[in-house]
Amino acid sequence: MMSWLVVGLGNPGPQYANTRHNIGFLTVDELARRAGERFSASRGMHAETASTRIGPQGIGGPAPEKLVLAKPRTFMNESGRAVRKLSDFLDIEPDHIIVVHDELDLDPGRLRIKLGGGDNGHNGLKSIRAHLGTGDFYRVRLGIGRPQGHRAGADYVLGRFSKAEREELAIEVDDGAEAVISLINAGLGPTQNRFNN
Template identity: 50%
Template sequence: MSDAWLVVGLGNPGPTYAGTRHNAGAMVVDLLAERAGSPLKSQRKLRADVAEVRLGGVPGSRAVLAKPHTYMNESGGPVALLTEFYKIEPDRLLVMHDELDLPFGTIRLKVGGGDNGHNGLRSVRARIGTGDYGRLRFGIGRPPGRMDPAAFVLKPFSTVEKRDLELEVDRAADAAEAVVVDGLVYAQNHYNG
């Protein structure tokens, strides 16, 4: 088995969805690739954009960054292909995703748990056969009034949120790097909040 981490940012493909709340995880992967100086490259057979990097410039901090080419509710297919191809066990998988039940910008790292209605997580669980993998939950908050959550996640961040979005994505990238370099417990102690 590989000693590398697989760090996956969930989202929907294409420019239509690029700045939406549902793409928070994909935004973090983009920033991690930029920091590492390794652009994501399309790997058609893996159905994802992929970059093999060392996070934080630390020896032994190997990671495979990935953004599935599929829509959110089919994310599990590419994640399963990536784990098989790179021989990565679930305990070395970190899936980053938007989270309605956390206020905007709040980060929570955890292992396992339910899917909480998140179709991307449901798809990953179904395809890799377990929910016991690392998760970086990026808070996007609840929809206002009676807005349908499915519509809310597909909307761009609000003007107020956009003021802090770059900072929050940066902090989430720091947390993902900490998981790979220092381990999940260390990252939880420093970034959960």
């Protein structure tokens, strides 16, 4: 059985915790919580990882496929270094990599699942495509919406969720985790039908 690598994108460090750009981290945290696993620093991998198993019964426990969850310890624009190291070390092909990330072009609470495509100005995706030499990996895109008025995109993505957004956030993170599980167990088409709202 081929292993799966699920990478949540974000920036390391407490000053970036709970910022919009870190919704990928929050989603893999939820997957680790469901599996009853904790993240630990992986030596030489530029990432924190947690390993579990996944199958039709869900995540954790005895199941057919190995699942490695990862949070790069590089900054967002260097995410590809961690993804390449992990994929080489674990011998995982791009078609078994799922990247969970924030998406400005989707309203908060909305998500889209796709395989391949460009980076749409997302520095994390750009770095991963450069380091893997391909864009043919799965993406779970979690909507954070665009900033109001003239606020710069960089300031917005590094800003913390508002109180109203935080209420929706738990649902979106939960849906993102479910989408990852569905992608592995049911495949792309059924997962898109279920989640591409």
